[in-house]
Amino acid sequence: MSRLIIKDLPEKLNIKNFQREVSSYGTVTDFQMIHTKDGTFRRFGFVGYKSKEDTDKALHNLNKKMILNQKIKAEICNSLVKSSKKHANTTAVDGALLGKNNSADLTFLHSKMQQPKNDKAKQLSGLNVSYDEDRLFVTNLSSSCTVDDLQLLFASYDSKVQINIPLNTRKQCIGYGFAMFSKPSYCKQACLNLDGSIFQGRQLHITPAKSKEIDNKNITEKKKPVSEKTPNNKFNTLFIGTNSIANVIAERVKCDKTFLVDGAGNKTAAVGVALGEAQIVKETKEFLETNGVSIGSFNDNHSERSKTVIIAKNLPLSVTSSELHEMFEKHAKLGRVLLAPSGVAAIIECLDASAAKKAFMKLAYRRIHHKPLYLEWAPVSIFDNKISSEPLNNNKIFVKNLNFKTNEKNLKSHFETVGEVVSCSVAKKKRAVTGELLSMGYGFVEYKLSKDCTAALTSLNNSKLDGHMMKLEPAQDKHTAPAKSSESSKLIVRNIPFQANDKEIEHLFKSFGELRSVRLPRKIKSGDDRDLHRGFAFVDFMSVENALNAFNALKDSTHLYGRRLVLEWATT
Structure with a gap:
């Protein structure tokens, strides 16, 4: 507990001097001297400190201290015992927290309540007010309380709780x-357990939050996506629209965009745009890495998201860094603002989480020049320069036979006994009917150091977690060049659009070196599908070096006819 009750204070106590004294023991979040209605001092008061260490120090110094020839008492102030009838006069709170077990008592109480005469009075009395079942209203917080402090308090009840x-x-x-x-x-459990508890020296008051009033009649179909946007939107960070690519290329070569659409030489427009995208993505990656951005943090879509760093996408070619800075600083104080050389994506760092969320909600889908602004929360480790330079597949473990009830928190705690864990994830899928995320029984754990990964494979294999014996294997990332890539010159290209032909695939990869062969397996000739390929191809280069160059250039975000190409190394 971080709150003290001070008893037996002198009647003629100088309040200001006493407040100055208790402040010398630590950061005071609350100070109350209790008086009667007519102003008579009741000779006791409360002092709240931000930390338990400050409270213990104050307790040691204040208890049995002599003030004005009178010995005072200092004791720890315990949380108030919750009463089961605390919210008995509020219908919505009973429904949200206490259920309908006391329906007979509620009926009796409601029969004794005076009914308001009009709708306005009903609204003021709270009878027509609806309450959220998953949102709490927390009051009596100290001025120094932060989002992280409150997040830590509620995290034991829900690791995914969102604080505002x-x-x-x-x-x-x-x-x-x-x-x-x-x-x-x-929500119900947190409210029942924490209401009336002491937090940072203050007694918390927690109630269900009132539902937000939304006028559905005034929301048009065009405005609905804006009102329903959430901070969890995720886009392909390195994706660049076809039109933006064409604009960038046309600007660089000083030609009209129609020249690119018509194709240049033997290359079709789709191949030209794909090669342009690969070049722009390469430049963007180099720029971000130079400015301390971890490119590897973008690969995990399930990683924890930052609360202060925003990624802005779909920017017009003419936008400038100063223009973005001016737009965002109206809502938050900014740190770094990084605009890619192509001008189609930017990273904006805010200094405060609450202001960052406000900027996100205000500016998402806002029109900038002639295009809508797409915003996404960046990964939490986007500016982490301490990430190991070792290959990821040396540090990652594939975990099988997980209990379906095992979550990321328990899995991480189990593997942290060996060494520092960089990331931890449990594979999940959506239930078709309810949309609920269900565990698939396996996951991945990534260590910072390879030696810790090796030790975990030895010591934790066949260990039990939540009653299941886990099977561990080194993770094999098929999208990363394997150790044998130095001996292979053949690539598998998946997700090829059906309108693409052999010549276009050949022209796309021929830009990186001489080819030995390009093969698109065809479907069995029957009906209208007799000329369609099967959506993947084998590309064999004359040299391993050219194959590696093509893999590195096209693997991140290269689109052909709007579909992202997926590159893997052929095993045979």
């Missing part, structure tokens, strides 16, 4: 906040 704390102009908490849970049951 309004701030004043000085970037301080104004005394209240909101917590949104992934399930109503988590």
Whole structure:
């Protein structure tokens, strides 16, 4: 506990001097001297400290201290015991927290309540107010409370809880906040256990949050996507639209865009745009790495997302870094603003999580010049320069036979006994009917150091977690060049659009070196499908070096006729 009750204070105590004294022991978040209604001092008060260490220090110094020839008492202030009838006069709170077990008592109480005479009175009295089952309203927070502090408090009930704390102009908490849970049951449990508890020296008051009022009549079909946007949107970070690629290429070669559409030489427009995209993506990656951005953090779509760093996509070619800075600084104080050389993507770093969320919600899908602005939260390790330079497949473990109830938190805790874990994920799929995410019984664990990965494969293989004996294997990333790539010159290209032909695939890969062969397996000749290929191809280069250059240039984000090409090394 971080709150003290001070008893037996002198009647003629100088409040300001006493407040100055208790502040010398640590950061005070709450200070109250209790008086009666007529102003008579009741000779006791409360002092709240931000940390338990400050509280212990104050308790040691204040207890049995002599003030004005009178010995005072200092004791730890315990949380108030929750009453099961605390919200008995509020229908919505009973429904959200207590259920319908006390329906007879509620009926009796409601029969004794005076009914408002009009709709406005009903709204003011709270009878017509609806409450969320998965969102809590938290009050009596200290001014120094942050999103991370409140996140840590509720994380034991729901690891995916989302916290929102309004701030004043000085970037301080104004005394209240909101917590949104992934399930109503988590919300109910957190409210029952934490309401009345001591947090940072203050007694928390937690109630279900009122539902947001939305006027559906005024929401047009065009505006609905904007109102329904959430901070969890994920786009292919390195994806660049075909039109943007054509604009960039035309600007660089000083020609009209129609020249690219008509094709140049033997290359079709699709091949020209694909090669242009590969070049632009390469330049973007080099620019980001030069500025301390971890490109590897973009590969994991299930990784934790940052609360302060935003990725802006679909930018017009003419946009400038200063223009983006001016747009975002209206809503938040900014750190780094990185605009790619092609001008189609940018990374914006905000200094405050609450202001970053406000900027995200205000600017998402906002028109900039003539294009809508696409925003996405960046991975949490986007500016992590400490990521090991060793290949990822040396440090990653494939974990099989997981219990379907095992989550990422338990899995990470189990493997952290060996060494530092960089990332941990459990493979999941959506249930067709409800859309609920279900575990598939396997996952991946990545260590920072290869020696820890090797030790885990030895010591944790066949170990038990949640009653299941796990099987561990070194993870094989098929999209990364294997050790034998130095001996292979053949690539498998998947996800090829059906309108692409052999010549286009040949022209695309011939730009990286001389080819030995290009083969697109065809479907069995029958009906209208007799001329269609099967959507993948084998490309064999004359040299291993040229094959490696093509793999590195096209593997990240190369699109042909709007479909992203997937490159793998052929094993035979």
